[in-house]
Amino acid sequence: MTPLMEVHDFAVGFGSAQPVKGVSFDVTAGEMLAIVGESGSGKSLTALGLIGLLPSHARKTGSIRLAGRDLSDLSERQWRSIRGREIGMIFQEPMTSLNPVLTVGEQIVEVLRIHDKIDRRSARKRAIELLDLVNIPEAGRRIDDYPHQLSGGMRQRVMIAIGVACNPKLLIADEATTALDVTIQAQILQLLDNLRLNLNMAVILITHDLGIVAQWADRVMVMYAGRKVEEGLPQPVFEHPYHPYTRGLLAASPRAEVGQHYRDGPLLEIPGSIVSSLHEKGCAFRPRCPDARASCGQAVPPIKLISDGRYAACPLVPSQFGRVSHDALVGA
Amino acid sequence: MTLLSVHNLSTQYSAGRGTVRAVDDVSLEIETGETVALVGESGCGKSSLGKSLMRLVEPTSGQVTFKGSDVTAMSARELRGLRQRIQMIFQDPFASLNPRQTVRAILTAPLKVHGIGDGKRRREIVEKIAEQVGLPPDSLDRYPHEFSGGQRQRIGIARALILEPELVVCDEPVSALDLSIQAQILNLLVEMKQRLSLSYLFVSHDLSVVRYFSDRVLVMYLGKIVESAPTAALWASPAHPYTRALLAAVPDPAKRKHAAPISGDLPSPHNPPSGCRFHTRCPLATDLCRAEAPRYRSFGENHTVACHYAQ
Numbered sequence: 001m002t003p004l005m006e007v008h009d010f011a012v013g014f015g016s017a018q019p020v021k022g023v024s025f026d027v028t029a030g031e032m033l034a035i036v037g038e039s040g041s042g043k044s045l046t047a048l049g050l051i052g053l054l055p056s057h058a059r060k061t062g063s064i065r066l067a068g069r070d071l072s073d074l075s076e077r078q079w080r081s082i083r084g085r086e087i088g089m090i091f092q093e094p095m096t097s098l099n100p101v102l103t104v105g106e107q108i109v110e111v112l113r114i115h116d117k118i119d120r121r122s123a124r125k126r127a128i129e130l131l132d133l134v135n136i137p138e139a140g141r142r143i144d145d146y147p148h149q150l151s152g153g154m155r156q157r158v159m160i161a162i163g164v165a166c167n168p169k170l171l172i173a174d175e176a177t178t179a180l181d182v183t184i185q186a187q188i189l190q191l192l193d194n195l196r197l198n199l200n201m202a203v204i205l206i207t208h209d210l211g212i213v214a215q216w217a218d219r220v221m222v223m224y225a226g227r228k229v230e231e232g233l234p235q236p237v238f239e240h241p242y243h244p245y246t247r248g249l250l251a252a253s254p255r256a257e258v259g260q261h262y263r264d265g266p267l268l269e270i271p272g273s274i275v276s277s278l279h280e281k282g283c284a285f286r287p288r289c290p291d292a293r294a295s296c297g298q299a300v301p302p303i304k305l306i307s308d309g310r311y312a313a314c315p316l317v318p319s320q321f322g323r324v325s326h327d328a329l330v331g332a
Numbered sequence: 333m334t335l336l337s338v339h340n341l342s343t344q345y346s347a348g349r350g351t352v353r354a355v356d357d358v359s360l361e362i363e364t365g366e367t368v369a370l371v372g373e374s375g376c377g378k379s380s381l382g383k384s385l386m387r388l389v390e391p392t393s394g395q396v397t398f399k400g401s402d403v404t405a406m407s408a409r410e411l412r413g414l415r416q417r418i419q420m421i422f423q424d425p426f427a428s429l430n431p432r433q434t435v436r437a438i439l440t441a442p443l444k445v446h447g448i449g450d451g452k453r454r455r456e457i458v459e460k461i462a463e464q465v466g467l468p469p470d471s472l473d474r475y476p477h478e479f480s481g482g483q484r485q486r487i488g489i490a491r492a493l494i495l496e497p498e499l500v501v502c503d504e505p506v507s508a509l510d511l512s513i514q515a516q517i518l519n520l521l522v523e524m525k526q527r528l529s530l531s532y533l534f535v536s537h538d539l540s541v542v543r544y545f546s547d548r549v550l551v552m553y554l555g556k557i558v559e560s561a562p563t564a565a566l567w568a569s570p571a572h573p574y575t576r577a578l579l580a581a582v583p584d585p586a587k588r589k590h591a592a593p594i595s596g597d598l599p600s601p602h603n604p605p606s607g608c609r610f611h612t613r614c615p616l617a618t619d620l621c622r623a624e625a626p627r628y629r630s631f632g633e634n635h636t637v638a639c640h641y642a643q
Contacts, residue, residue, distance in 0.1 A: 038510035039481070151597040152374075181373035181537060182581040183594050189583075208511060211540070211583030252515035254544030257584060259564060262367075262545055266519040270512035273480045288512075 002068070004029045004169055004202050005050070010062035011226075012045050012054060020045050021226035022062065024303075027170065030200045032193070034217035034234070036207055040274040042226040043206050047174050050204070051087050052079035067169065085115045088163035092175040094155035098147040104131070104158045105143035108165055115166045130161040134191060153184035157191070164195060171196070174206045189216050210253060214238050222246050225274055225284035228303055232310040242312035244289045245270075283314070291316055335499055335531050336362040336385065336418075341394035343377075343384045352601045354380035355391070356555035362499065367525070367532040369546035369563070371539065371578070375598050377555040378535045382501045385533070386418050387411060398499070416446050419492040423504035425484035429476040435462070435487055436472040442495050457494060464527070465490045465520060482513035486520065493524055503535045518545060539582045543567060548634070551575045554601055554609040561635040571631045571642040574610050608640065616641045 003026035012020040020042040027033050037043040048054050050064060052074060064071045066086060074082070083089070091097050099107055108127035112118060118126070124143070131139035134157040147155055156176060163171055173192065177185040193216060196203045205217060213220050214234045222230040222243065230243040241247040251268035254260050260267075272288045282297035283289070289296070295315070303313040343355040354377040362368050370378045383389040385396055387403060396403040403414060422428040429438055439458045443449060449457060462472055465486045476484055485505065492500055502521070506514040518541065524530060536542050542549060542563070549566045551559040551574065559572040570576045577594040596613045599605055607624050611617040620640055628636045 038512060153597050181598075182539070183373065183577055184597065186581040186583075187595065209583065210511070215583040215588060249511055252512055254515075254518075254540045256540040256543035256567070256582070259567065260544050261563070262518070262522045266522065267515040267544070269515045269519060271516075273482055273513060274510075 003027060004031075004067060006063075006065045007046075007050070008063045008065075010046065010049060010064060011060070012042070012049055013059040014055075014057065019226050020049070023223070023226075023228045024062075025221055025228065025231070027202045027204060029169065029202055030196060032196060032203045032205060032216060032218045034205045034207060034213040034220045035223060036210065036213055036220060037223035038208055038274055040225065041223040043223050044174055046223070047089075047172050047204065047206050050172060051083050051089050052076070053083075053089075081115075084111055084168070085166045086168055086170070088166070088168040088171045090156070090159045090163045090171070090173050090176045092178050094152065094159045095147060097159055098155060100147055103144050103146055104150070104161075107158075108143075108162055111162050111165045126165075127161075130165055131158070133164075133195070134158070134161045135187075136161075151184075152180055153187065156180060156184075156188055160188070160191065160195070164199065164201065167199060168201060170202045170204065172204045172206070175208070176205075177212070178207070178209070185212075192216075210238070210249065222249075227284065227300075227313065228311070229285070229313045230311065231303070236310060242306055242310065242317045243285075243314050244291055244316075245285050248288070248290075333364045334361050335364045335366075335399060336533075337397045338385065339395045339397075341381070341384060341396060342392045343380050343389055344392045345380075347602070350602055353555050353604070354601065355384055357394070358552075358555075358557055360550055360557065360560070362531055362533060364498075365529060365531055366548060367534055367546045369534045369536060369542040369549045370552060371536060371542055371549060372552035373537060373578075373598055375554075375601060376552045377601075378552050379503055381552070382420070382503055382533060382535050385501065386415060386420065388420075412446070416495045417497050418499045418501065419495060419497040421485075421488050421492045421500060421502045421505045424508055425481065425488045426476065428488055429484060429491075431476055434473050434475055435467070438476075438487065439472075439490055439494055442491060446495060448495070461490045461494045464524070465493070466516075480513075481509050482516060485509060485513075485517050489517075489520065489524065493528060493530075496528060497530070499531045499533065501533045501535070504537070505534075506541060507536070507538060514541070521545070539578060551578070554598065554604050556609060556638065558610065558639070559635075559637045561632070561637075565632060565635050569632070571635070571637040572610075572639050573614050573616055573641075577613075608638075 006026045008024045009022045011022045023046060035043045049060060054060060105124060105127050108130055109123040112123045112126055128139045128143055131143060136142050136154060136157050177188050180188060192203060195201060207213060217234050220234045220237055221228050224245050230237060230246045238250060241250055248270040252270055254267060270288050275287060282299060283301050286292045286296045301313045301315050303311050306312050306317055338358060338360045341355055341358045342353060344351045344353050358381060372378050380389060384391045398414060406414060436458060440454050443454045443457060467486050506517050509517060525532060534546055546563050548562050550557050553574050559575045570579055594613050599612055605612050606622055608621040608626050611621040626638045626640045628638050631637045631642060
């Protein structure tokens with residue numbers, strides 16, 4: 001099956017900085033792909049690149065193809081017909097993405113009328129259907145509310161309604177549940193999951209929450225300092241993480257399910273913080289890596305197929321860490 | 333020994349067309365050396381409660397006692413002495429550090445305010461705390477913007493601990509940090525707790541962090557504490573339907589997709605529901621819950637719950 005979106009060696013630079021250093025991945029129709037990483041990993045810039053929203057002074061290289069069509073050199077005018085219609089997007093903070101002086105109905109109708117030639121009346125009818133689709137109670141009444149009249153969870157539902165209004169093939173959700181409380185977060189993730197199954201829409205879920213990834217994603221890629229360092233199905237990745245960064249992240253998370261407690265000992269730390277420099281020669285994780293050796297400073301390790309569907313960018317993986325389980329690593 | 337006790341504390345804000353009871357008739361105790369977590373969703377009143385304890389927000393009624401002295405009756409002068417013994421660490425280390433002061437000036441300020449030491453002694457204290465929280469030696473003459481989020485939180489911790497307080501109210505101290513940095517800061521807080529014999533009130537919405545970091549948990553919903561239990565007991569047998577829903581909503585790597593456990597949003601605190609405040613979202617709610625607020629019942633050792641049907 002040909003992928004819906006193919007990204008090849010995509011990189012983003014600003015002046016002398018290179019926050020995204022060349023990532024390749026693909027997404028198939030209806031799939032939920034999670035991209036995880038910390039601040040500075042390049043995950044959000046990658047997402048902005050996928051919908052042509054990078055600032056004009058950004059240097060972009062590499063290619064992005066959507067259903068076979070090359071999106072790399074589109075004009076802003078051409079992007080406008082893709083954004084919203086072919087690729088939808090929702091962001092972390094719905095209050096700053098919604099227009100405070102328009103009702104939610106007006107904002108959905110606007111999107112519908114830009115992309116589809118429909119009259120106001122049918123657009124309004126469709127807007128109510130969309131609010132219904134994202135489980136907003138009393139959609140017929142809520143459509144005339146302003147964003148400030150809605151709770152955070154309701155606003156994010158409105159954003160999702162706008163994001164899926166034109167039946168996009170792909171929805172990008174950048175930290176879309178991060179600002180929400182856990183009970184609301186669970187509702188929104190369930191909604192995204194239902195929508196992508198019902199509409200056969202692919203979703204790229206950008207998050208720093210490993211629990212969300214494990215629970216909802218079909219596939220996960222881990223980014224560090226502008227590069228993909230690991231990829232695979234969530235369960236194998238979390239049970240047997242290959243890359244030392246992925247292993248470090250998992251070990252640093254408190255494990256509530258086994259009752260890990262501070263009186264029993266400290267959490268495993270990843271020392272230092274993320275540093276990415278343009279002139280790096282070796283692996284960007286090397287300064288924080290417990291297993292780094294001299295050879296790690298000589299060249300950036302390429303991402304390689306390690307086992308079925310599993311990729312990692314660490315030369316030490318196959319020999320050393322392939323069969324070490326996460327439980328053994330954290331001493332559980 | 334009881335370090336802090338709170339009796340029937342209420343804090344109201346007047347807002348627009350009425351008052352909001354952010355904290356409503358809350359009682360709790362914190363023992364010396366204990367870490368008590370206060371959990372709940374945004375708007376439940378947990379930060380207001382944290383601030384009311386130190387009278388950073390004035391409570392409307394009720395009593396707060398710190399080591400036997402009545403905080404609610406203290407004069408401004410006495411309060412200054414109290415704030416040497418109760419300190420606070422905030423969520424956003426960037427917003428809570430003055431961008432125009434060096435780290436040295438930020439850390440020296442509390443010593444000056446409380447008239448501790450002369451110039452030389454203050455320098456020694458500042459250098460010692462900076463080292464203890466893991467700030468590199470050259471950081472004292474730099475400005476907050478030169479630091480990463482994790483390092484800034486170390487500065488916030490150093491500032492809170494420099495007066496050697498007995499109780500530290502930590503308001504979401506790791507929620508703005510990346511996962512790899514979060515573990516560093518949690519470990520630092522544990523280390524400092526042991527080194528300085530601290531007690532913590534740990535306000536957080538992150539239940540995995542709470543499970544690791546606390547000895548006892550208070551669950552708050554719309555201004556009320558609905559359940560209180562030792563941490564392990566709360567996870568083993570959550571009694572309140574809201575606690576159960578909260579725990580079930582935490583994404584668990586071992587479980588694949590499940591239905592969203594509770595529907596609906598937190599109701600407006602302007603106009604809280606009658607009876608039990610959780611009844612609008614509760615799967616067990618009956619007419620009794622709509623009519624009558626439940627009292628606290630004992631549910632095991634040091635475990636209380638406010639629910640008519642907890643089982």
